[in-house]
Amino acid sequence: MADMAKLILDGKEYQLPVVRGSEGEVGLDISKLRAQSGAITLDPGFGNTGACNSAITFLDGEQGILRYRGYKIEDLCKNSTFLEVAHLLINGALPTGEQNKEWHHHITHHSMIKEDIKRYWDAWPQTAHPMALLSSVVSALSTFYEDSFDVFDPRQVEISIHRLLAKIPTVAAYAYKKSVGQPYIYPKNSLGYTENFLRMMFAMPTEDYEVNPILAQALDQILILHADHEQNCSTSTVRMVGSSHANLFASVAAGVCALWGPLHGGANQEVLEMLELIQKDGGNVDKYVAKAKDKDDHFRLYGFGHRVYKNFDPRATILKETAKGVLKTLGVQDPLLEVAQKLEEIALKDPYFIEKKLYPNVDFYSGIIYKAMGFPTKMFPVLFAMGRLPGWIAQWKEMIESPETKIGRPRQIYTGANVREYVPLSKR
Numbered sequence: 001m002a003d004m005a006k007l008i009l010d011g012k013e014y015q016l017p018v019v020r021g022s023e024g025e026v027g028l029d030i031s032k033l034r035a036q037s038g039a040i041t042l043d044p045g046f047g048n049t050g051a052c053n054s055a056i057t058f059l060d061g062e063q064g065i066l067r068y069r070g071y072k073i074e075d076l077c078k079n080s081t082f083l084e085v086a087h088l089l090i091n092g093a094l095p096t097g098e099q100n101k102e103w104h105h106h107i108t109h110h111s112m113i114k115e116d117i118k119r120y121w122d123a124w125p126q127t128a129h130p131m132a133l134l135s136s137v138v139s140a141l142s143t144f145y146e147d148s149f150d151v152f153d154p155r156q157v158e159i160s161i162h163r164l165l166a167k168i169p170t171v172a173a174y175a176y177k178k179s180v181g182q183p184y185i186y187p188k189n190s191l192g193y194t195e196n197f198l199r200m201m202f203a204m205p206t207e208d209y210e211v212n213p214i215l216a217q218a219l220d221q222i223l224i225l226h227a228d229h230e231q232n233c234s235t236s237t238v239r240m241v242g243s244s245h246a247n248l249f250a251s252v253a254a255g256v257c258a259l260w261g262p263l264h265g266g267a268n269q270e271v272l273e274m275l276e277l278i279q280k281d282g283g284n285v286d287k288y289v290a291k292a293k294d295k296d297d298h299f300r301l302y303g304f305g306h307r308v309y310k311n312f313d314p315r316a317t318i319l320k321e322t323a324k325g326v327l328k329t330l331g332v333q334d335p336l337l338e339v340a341q342k343l344e345e346i347a348l349k350d351p352y353f354i355e356k357k358l359y360p361n362v363d364f365y366s367g368i369i370y371k372a373m374g375f376p377t378k379m380f381p382v383l384f385a386m387g388r389l390p391g392w393i394a395q396w397k398e399m400i401e402s403p404e405t406k407i408g409r410p411r412q413i414y415t416g417a418n419v420r421e422y423v424p425l426s427k428r
Contacts, residue, residue, distance in 0.1 A: 110166035228391025303364030
Protein backbone atom coordinates (compact mmCIF):
# COMPACT_ATOMS: atom_id res chain seq x y z
CA MET A 1 0.00 0.00 0.00
CA ALA A 2 1.30 3.46 -0.91
CA ASP A 3 2.36 5.86 1.83
CA MET A 4 -0.40 8.26 2.83
CA ALA A 5 -0.43 11.68 4.46
CA LYS A 6 -3.34 12.77 6.62
CA LEU A 7 -5.17 16.07 6.24
CA ILE A 8 -7.78 17.18 8.79
CA LEU A 9 -10.16 19.89 7.57
CA ASP A 10 -13.29 20.99 9.43
CA GLY A 11 -13.08 17.91 11.61
CA LYS A 12 -12.94 15.50 8.67
CA GLU A 13 -9.91 13.42 7.77
CA TYR A 14 -8.61 12.94 4.24
CA GLN A 15 -5.87 10.63 2.94
CA LEU A 16 -3.35 12.05 0.46
CA PRO A 17 -1.07 9.61 -1.40
CA VAL A 18 2.65 10.32 -0.95
CA VAL A 19 4.68 10.34 -4.17
CA ARG A 20 8.46 9.84 -3.95
CA GLY A 21 10.89 10.74 -6.71
CA SER A 22 14.00 8.80 -7.70
CA GLU A 23 16.20 11.28 -5.81
CA GLY A 24 14.11 11.16 -2.66
CA GLU A 25 11.86 14.12 -3.40
CA VAL A 26 8.50 13.90 -1.66
CA GLY A 27 5.17 15.17 -2.96
CA LEU A 28 1.57 14.93 -1.77
CA ASP A 29 -0.92 13.92 -4.47
CA ILE A 30 -3.82 16.35 -4.12
CA SER A 31 -5.44 15.57 -7.49
CA LYS A 32 -8.61 14.30 -5.77
CA LEU A 33 -8.62 16.77 -2.87
CA ARG A 34 -11.25 19.12 -4.29
CA ALA A 35 -13.56 16.30 -5.32
CA GLN A 36 -13.35 14.75 -1.85
CA SER A 37 -13.32 17.83 0.37
CA GLY A 38 -14.34 20.84 -1.75
CA ALA A 39 -11.01 22.49 -0.84
CA ILE A 40 -8.06 23.44 -3.01
CA THR A 41 -4.49 24.41 -2.15
CA LEU A 42 -3.27 28.01 -2.50
CA ASP A 43 0.32 28.48 -3.63
CA PRO A 44 1.09 31.87 -5.28
CA GLY A 45 3.90 31.43 -7.76
CA PHE A 46 3.56 27.62 -7.52
CA GLY A 47 6.81 27.45 -5.52
CA ASN A 48 5.60 24.42 -3.58
CA THR A 49 3.45 22.81 -6.25
CA GLY A 50 4.53 19.95 -8.48
CA ALA A 51 2.75 20.21 -11.83
CA CYS A 52 4.04 16.96 -13.29
CA ASN A 53 6.31 13.95 -12.99
CA SER A 54 9.41 14.42 -15.15
CA ALA A 55 12.48 12.33 -15.96
CA ILE A 56 14.42 15.14 -17.65
CA THR A 57 16.19 17.36 -15.11
CA PHE A 58 17.08 16.97 -11.46
CA LEU A 59 17.75 20.15 -9.50
CA ASP A 60 18.66 20.37 -5.82
CA GLY A 61 18.87 24.03 -4.88
CA GLU A 62 20.07 23.39 -1.34
CA GLN A 63 23.01 21.26 -2.49
CA GLY A 64 23.73 23.19 -5.69
CA ILE A 65 23.14 20.17 -7.95
CA LEU A 66 21.98 20.19 -11.57
CA ARG A 67 21.76 17.04 -13.71
CA TYR A 68 20.30 16.33 -17.15
CA ARG A 69 18.89 12.79 -17.45
CA GLY A 70 21.20 11.77 -14.58
CA TYR A 71 24.37 13.34 -16.03
CA LYS A 72 26.16 16.00 -13.97
CA ILE A 73 26.15 19.40 -15.63
CA GLU A 74 29.88 19.66 -14.91
CA ASP A 75 30.61 16.47 -16.89
CA LEU A 76 28.43 17.51 -19.82
CA CYS A 77 30.09 20.92 -20.09
CA LYS A 78 33.53 19.35 -19.98
CA ASN A 79 32.97 16.46 -22.39
CA SER A 80 29.90 17.04 -24.54
CA THR A 81 28.50 19.54 -27.05
CA PHE A 82 25.27 21.50 -27.10
CA LEU A 83 23.73 19.39 -29.87
CA GLU A 84 24.63 16.15 -28.06
CA VAL A 85 23.02 17.54 -24.90
CA ALA A 86 19.96 18.52 -26.93
CA HIS A 87 19.72 14.91 -28.14
CA LEU A 88 20.09 13.71 -24.54
CA LEU A 89 17.31 15.95 -23.24
CA ILE A 90 14.88 15.33 -26.09
CA ASN A 91 15.51 11.62 -26.73
CA GLY A 92 16.57 10.45 -23.28
CA ALA A 93 20.12 9.31 -24.11
CA LEU A 94 23.40 10.61 -25.43
CA PRO A 95 23.70 9.72 -29.12
CA THR A 96 25.88 6.91 -30.44
CA GLY A 97 28.41 7.80 -33.13
CA GLU A 98 26.00 7.01 -35.95
CA GLN A 99 23.07 8.71 -34.20
CA ASN A 100 25.22 11.78 -33.59
CA LYS A 101 26.17 12.02 -37.28
CA GLU A 102 22.53 11.70 -38.34
CA TRP A 103 21.35 14.17 -35.68
CA HIS A 104 23.90 16.79 -36.79
CA HIS A 105 22.97 16.25 -40.43
CA HIS A 106 19.26 16.86 -39.79
CA ILE A 107 19.91 20.02 -37.76
CA THR A 108 22.51 21.43 -40.16
CA HIS A 109 20.41 20.88 -43.27
CA HIS A 110 17.30 22.54 -41.87
CA SER A 111 19.03 25.82 -40.92
CA MET A 112 17.81 27.85 -43.91
CA ILE A 113 14.57 29.77 -43.54
CA LYS A 114 12.07 30.44 -46.31
CA GLU A 115 12.78 33.63 -48.26
CA ASP A 116 9.19 34.74 -47.61
CA ILE A 117 9.86 34.64 -43.86
CA LYS A 118 12.59 37.25 -44.30
CA ARG A 119 9.93 39.70 -45.45
CA TYR A 120 8.54 39.73 -41.92
CA TRP A 121 11.50 41.84 -40.85
CA ASP A 122 10.62 44.53 -43.41
CA ALA A 123 7.47 45.38 -41.47
CA TRP A 124 9.20 45.97 -38.13
CA PRO A 125 11.08 49.07 -37.01
CA GLN A 126 14.83 48.78 -36.67
CA THR A 127 14.47 49.44 -32.94
CA ALA A 128 12.27 46.36 -32.40
CA HIS A 129 13.49 44.18 -29.54
CA PRO A 130 14.99 40.92 -30.88
CA MET A 131 12.79 38.90 -28.50
CA ALA A 132 9.70 40.39 -30.12
CA LEU A 133 11.02 39.34 -33.52
CA LEU A 134 12.02 35.89 -32.27
CA SER A 135 8.65 35.07 -30.73
CA SER A 136 6.79 36.43 -33.76
CA VAL A 137 8.85 34.53 -36.31
CA VAL A 138 8.75 31.26 -34.34
CA SER A 139 4.97 31.51 -34.33
CA ALA A 140 4.99 32.45 -38.02
CA LEU A 141 7.10 29.41 -38.88
CA SER A 142 4.04 27.29 -38.21
CA THR A 143 2.31 28.84 -41.21
CA PHE A 144 5.04 27.46 -43.48
CA TYR A 145 5.15 23.98 -41.96
CA GLU A 146 1.56 22.88 -41.56
CA ASP A 147 2.67 19.39 -42.63
CA SER A 148 3.93 18.74 -39.08
CA PHE A 149 1.07 19.90 -36.84
CA ASP A 150 -0.06 16.51 -35.54
CA VAL A 151 1.31 16.39 -32.00
CA PHE A 152 0.58 12.65 -31.79
CA ASP A 153 2.46 11.69 -34.95
CA PRO A 154 6.07 10.90 -33.90
CA ARG A 155 7.44 11.55 -37.39
CA GLN A 156 5.78 14.98 -37.63
CA VAL A 157 7.01 15.87 -34.15
CA GLU A 158 10.54 14.79 -35.09
CA ILE A 159 10.53 17.02 -38.18
CA SER A 160 9.28 19.98 -36.12
CA ILE A 161 12.08 19.39 -33.61
CA HIS A 162 14.73 19.38 -36.35
CA ARG A 163 13.31 22.52 -37.89
CA LEU A 164 13.13 24.47 -34.65
CA LEU A 165 16.59 23.55 -33.41
CA ALA A 166 18.07 24.35 -36.83
CA LYS A 167 16.25 27.58 -37.59
CA ILE A 168 16.27 29.37 -34.24
CA PRO A 169 19.96 30.45 -34.58
CA THR A 170 19.25 31.75 -38.09
CA VAL A 171 16.18 33.67 -36.90
CA ALA A 172 18.11 35.03 -33.89
CA ALA A 173 21.02 36.21 -36.04
CA TYR A 174 18.66 37.83 -38.56
CA ALA A 175 16.93 39.66 -35.70
CA TYR A 176 20.29 41.13 -34.74
CA LYS A 177 21.19 42.04 -38.32
CA LYS A 178 17.85 43.84 -38.64
CA SER A 179 18.61 45.90 -35.50
CA VAL A 180 21.94 47.15 -36.88
CA GLY A 181 20.85 47.56 -40.49
CA GLN A 182 23.26 44.99 -41.89
CA PRO A 183 22.62 42.36 -44.61
CA TYR A 184 21.57 38.89 -43.55
CA ILE A 185 24.19 36.13 -43.70
CA TYR A 186 23.05 32.71 -44.89
CA PRO A 187 23.95 29.66 -42.74
CA LYS A 188 26.84 27.48 -43.85
CA ASN A 189 26.48 23.69 -43.68
CA SER A 190 30.20 23.07 -43.17
CA LEU A 191 30.18 24.81 -39.78
CA GLY A 192 29.11 23.56 -36.37
CA TYR A 193 26.08 24.88 -34.51
CA THR A 194 27.66 27.72 -32.53
CA GLU A 195 30.24 28.50 -35.23
CA ASN A 196 27.44 28.93 -37.73
CA PHE A 197 25.53 31.23 -35.41
CA LEU A 198 28.56 33.42 -34.65
CA ARG A 199 29.28 33.75 -38.34
CA MET A 200 25.68 34.74 -39.12
CA MET A 201 25.83 37.27 -36.29
CA PHE A 202 29.12 39.01 -36.99
CA ALA A 203 30.22 38.29 -40.58
CA MET A 204 29.83 40.75 -43.43
CA PRO A 205 29.49 39.86 -47.13
CA THR A 206 32.42 42.14 -47.97
CA GLU A 207 35.11 40.15 -46.18
CA ASP A 208 36.04 36.74 -44.85
CA TYR A 209 35.13 35.86 -41.26
CA GLU A 210 36.95 33.28 -39.20
CA VAL A 211 35.16 32.00 -36.10
CA ASN A 212 37.33 32.03 -32.98
CA PRO A 213 37.16 28.40 -31.71
CA ILE A 214 37.54 29.47 -28.07
CA LEU A 215 34.54 31.79 -28.34
CA ALA A 216 32.53 29.11 -30.14
CA GLN A 217 33.33 26.63 -27.37
CA ALA A 218 32.43 29.18 -24.69
CA LEU A 219 29.08 29.88 -26.34
CA ASP A 220 28.45 26.15 -26.72
CA GLN A 221 29.07 25.75 -23.00
CA ILE A 222 26.70 28.58 -22.10
CA LEU A 223 23.98 27.01 -24.23
CA ILE A 224 24.49 23.68 -22.44
CA LEU A 225 24.15 25.37 -19.06
CA HIS A 226 20.88 26.98 -20.11
CA ALA A 227 19.45 23.93 -21.90
CA ASP A 228 16.95 23.01 -19.18
CA HIS A 229 16.18 24.04 -15.62
CA GLU A 230 13.19 22.02 -14.53
CA GLN A 231 9.75 23.70 -14.23
CA ASN A 232 10.74 27.36 -14.52
CA CYS A 233 8.43 30.11 -15.79
CA SER A 234 9.04 29.65 -19.53
CA THR A 235 9.13 25.85 -19.40
CA SER A 236 5.89 25.77 -17.43
CA THR A 237 4.43 28.10 -20.05
CA VAL A 238 5.45 25.74 -22.87
CA ARG A 239 3.85 22.83 -21.00
CA MET A 240 0.71 24.83 -20.24
CA VAL A 241 0.22 25.90 -23.85
CA GLY A 242 1.13 22.44 -25.12
CA SER A 243 -1.40 20.84 -22.77
CA SER A 244 -4.11 22.22 -25.06
CA HIS A 245 -2.46 20.16 -27.84
CA ALA A 246 -1.07 23.33 -29.43
CA ASN A 247 1.66 22.53 -31.94
CA LEU A 248 5.35 22.76 -31.00
CA PHE A 249 5.90 26.09 -32.80
CA ALA A 250 3.05 27.78 -30.93
CA SER A 251 4.16 26.33 -27.60
CA VAL A 252 7.78 27.44 -28.05
CA ALA A 253 6.69 30.92 -29.17
CA ALA A 254 4.81 31.21 -25.87
CA GLY A 255 7.95 30.10 -24.03
CA VAL A 256 9.96 32.84 -25.76
CA CYS A 257 7.47 35.46 -24.56
CA ALA A 258 7.65 34.15 -20.99
CA LEU A 259 11.46 34.18 -21.12
CA TRP A 260 11.48 37.82 -22.22
CA GLY A 261 10.68 39.10 -18.71
CA PRO A 262 13.50 40.73 -16.70
CA LEU A 263 12.95 38.30 -13.81
CA HIS A 264 13.65 35.36 -16.13
CA GLY A 265 15.57 35.49 -19.42
CA GLY A 266 16.11 39.22 -19.19
CA ALA A 267 18.07 38.95 -15.95
CA ASN A 268 21.51 39.05 -17.55
CA GLN A 269 20.46 42.13 -19.50
CA GLU A 270 19.54 43.70 -16.16
CA VAL A 271 23.04 42.83 -14.90
CA LEU A 272 24.73 44.77 -17.71
CA GLU A 273 22.40 47.75 -17.31
CA MET A 274 23.20 47.77 -13.58
CA LEU A 275 26.94 47.71 -14.33
CA GLU A 276 26.48 50.61 -16.77
CA LEU A 277 24.69 52.59 -14.05
CA ILE A 278 27.54 52.01 -11.59
CA GLN A 279 30.21 52.78 -14.18
CA LYS A 280 28.53 56.08 -15.17
CA ASP A 281 28.54 57.05 -11.50
CA GLY A 282 32.31 56.79 -11.36
CA GLY A 283 32.54 53.05 -10.82
CA ASN A 284 31.94 53.42 -7.08
CA VAL A 285 31.06 49.79 -6.33
CA ASP A 286 31.11 50.27 -2.55
CA LYS A 287 28.38 52.90 -2.83
CA TYR A 288 26.04 50.57 -4.65
CA VAL A 289 26.78 47.62 -2.39
CA ALA A 290 25.76 49.85 0.54
CA LYS A 291 22.58 50.84 -1.32
CA ALA A 292 21.77 47.18 -1.89
CA LYS A 293 22.10 46.49 1.85
CA ASP A 294 19.86 49.45 2.78
CA LYS A 295 16.31 48.17 3.28
CA ASP A 296 14.91 51.64 2.58
CA ASP A 297 16.71 51.96 -0.75
CA HIS A 298 14.97 50.63 -3.86
CA PHE A 299 18.26 49.85 -5.63
CA ARG A 300 18.77 46.17 -6.34
CA LEU A 301 21.88 44.25 -7.31
CA TYR A 302 21.14 41.95 -10.24
CA GLY A 303 23.04 38.72 -10.83
CA PHE A 304 23.25 37.63 -7.19
CA GLY A 305 21.25 34.88 -5.51
CA HIS A 306 18.66 32.61 -7.08
CA ARG A 307 15.10 31.63 -6.27
CA VAL A 308 15.92 27.92 -6.34
CA TYR A 309 19.62 27.71 -5.48
CA LYS A 310 20.34 28.30 -1.80
CA ASN A 311 23.96 27.44 -2.44
CA PHE A 312 26.39 28.44 -5.18
CA ASP A 313 24.73 28.12 -8.60
CA PRO A 314 26.64 25.19 -10.21
CA ARG A 315 26.27 26.85 -13.59
CA ALA A 316 27.90 30.01 -12.27
CA THR A 317 30.86 28.00 -10.95
CA ILE A 318 31.52 26.73 -14.47
CA LEU A 319 30.92 30.07 -16.20
CA LYS A 320 33.24 31.92 -13.84
CA GLU A 321 36.16 29.96 -15.31
CA THR A 322 34.77 30.33 -18.82
CA ALA A 323 34.59 34.11 -18.35
CA LYS A 324 38.26 34.21 -17.36
CA GLY A 325 39.20 32.27 -20.49
CA VAL A 326 37.13 34.49 -22.80
CA LEU A 327 38.46 37.73 -21.32
CA LYS A 328 42.03 36.48 -21.58
CA THR A 329 41.55 35.34 -25.18
CA LEU A 330 40.03 38.62 -26.27
CA GLY A 331 42.29 40.83 -24.17
CA VAL A 332 39.25 42.97 -23.48
CA GLN A 333 39.71 46.24 -21.61
CA ASP A 334 36.17 47.31 -20.76
CA PRO A 335 35.24 49.57 -17.79
CA LEU A 336 32.01 47.58 -17.29
CA LEU A 337 33.94 44.34 -16.90
CA GLU A 338 36.22 45.99 -14.35
CA VAL A 339 33.15 47.07 -12.36
CA ALA A 340 31.80 43.51 -12.56
CA GLN A 341 35.06 42.03 -11.26
CA LYS A 342 35.13 44.46 -8.31
CA LEU A 343 31.52 43.65 -7.51
CA GLU A 344 32.24 39.93 -7.64
CA GLU A 345 35.21 40.27 -5.28
CA ILE A 346 33.10 42.12 -2.71
CA ALA A 347 30.17 39.70 -2.96
CA LEU A 348 32.37 36.65 -2.38
CA LYS A 349 33.92 38.15 0.78
CA ASP A 350 31.26 40.37 2.32
CA PRO A 351 29.50 38.73 5.32
CA TYR A 352 26.15 40.23 4.23
CA PHE A 353 26.26 38.39 0.89
CA ILE A 354 27.64 35.21 2.42
CA GLU A 355 25.01 35.03 5.18
CA LYS A 356 22.16 35.60 2.74
CA LYS A 357 23.76 33.21 0.22
CA LEU A 358 23.79 35.93 -2.44
CA TYR A 359 26.42 34.30 -4.61
CA PRO A 360 26.98 35.46 -8.19
CA ASN A 361 24.58 33.46 -10.37
CA VAL A 362 24.66 32.28 -13.97
CA ASP A 363 23.18 35.56 -15.24
CA PHE A 364 26.05 37.55 -13.74
CA TYR A 365 28.75 35.62 -15.60
CA SER A 366 26.84 35.01 -18.83
CA GLY A 367 26.23 38.74 -19.19
CA ILE A 368 29.95 39.44 -18.76
CA ILE A 369 30.85 36.84 -21.40
CA TYR A 370 28.25 38.07 -23.88
CA LYS A 371 29.44 41.64 -23.43
CA ALA A 372 33.06 40.63 -24.05
CA MET A 373 32.09 38.66 -27.17
CA GLY A 374 30.37 41.69 -28.67
CA PHE A 375 26.70 40.83 -28.18
CA PRO A 376 24.44 43.84 -27.49
CA THR A 377 22.40 43.57 -24.28
CA LYS A 378 19.12 43.21 -26.22
CA MET A 379 20.44 39.92 -27.62
CA PHE A 380 21.06 38.38 -24.18
CA PRO A 381 17.55 36.91 -23.70
CA VAL A 382 17.63 35.68 -27.31
CA LEU A 383 20.79 33.71 -26.54
CA PHE A 384 19.05 32.36 -23.44
CA ALA A 385 16.15 31.22 -25.64
CA MET A 386 18.54 29.44 -28.00
CA GLY A 387 20.00 27.55 -25.07
CA ARG A 388 16.68 26.75 -23.42
CA LEU A 389 15.10 25.47 -26.65
CA PRO A 390 16.09 21.77 -26.18
CA GLY A 391 14.60 21.83 -22.69
CA TRP A 392 11.35 23.34 -23.93
CA ILE A 393 11.14 20.72 -26.65
CA ALA A 394 11.98 17.86 -24.26
CA GLN A 395 9.43 19.02 -21.69
CA TRP A 396 6.74 19.52 -24.35
CA LYS A 397 7.43 16.08 -25.82
CA GLU A 398 7.36 14.40 -22.41
CA MET A 399 4.10 16.17 -21.59
CA ILE A 400 2.44 15.17 -24.89
CA GLU A 401 3.51 11.54 -24.49
CA SER A 402 2.43 11.23 -20.85
CA PRO A 403 -0.93 9.52 -20.16
CA GLU A 404 -1.17 11.66 -16.99
CA THR A 405 -1.36 14.93 -18.93
CA LYS A 406 -4.51 17.02 -18.64
CA ILE A 407 -5.10 20.49 -20.02
CA GLY A 408 -3.61 22.99 -17.56
CA ARG A 409 -6.30 24.71 -15.54
CA PRO A 410 -5.25 26.16 -12.15
CA ARG A 411 -7.92 27.05 -9.59
CA GLN A 412 -8.26 30.24 -7.57
CA ILE A 413 -9.63 31.56 -4.31
CA TYR A 414 -12.15 34.26 -5.20
CA THR A 415 -11.82 37.43 -3.07
CA GLY A 416 -14.15 39.80 -4.96
CA ALA A 417 -17.57 41.22 -4.20
CA ASN A 418 -20.49 39.01 -3.24
CA VAL A 419 -23.64 38.95 -5.39
CA ARG A 420 -24.86 42.43 -6.28
CA GLU A 421 -28.05 43.74 -7.88
CA TYR A 422 -27.61 45.38 -11.28
CA VAL A 423 -28.36 49.12 -11.31
CA PRO A 424 -29.45 50.63 -14.66
CA LEU A 425 -27.19 53.34 -16.07
CA SER A 426 -29.85 56.03 -15.55
CA LYS A 427 -29.90 55.38 -11.78
CA ARG A 428 -26.13 55.19 -11.19
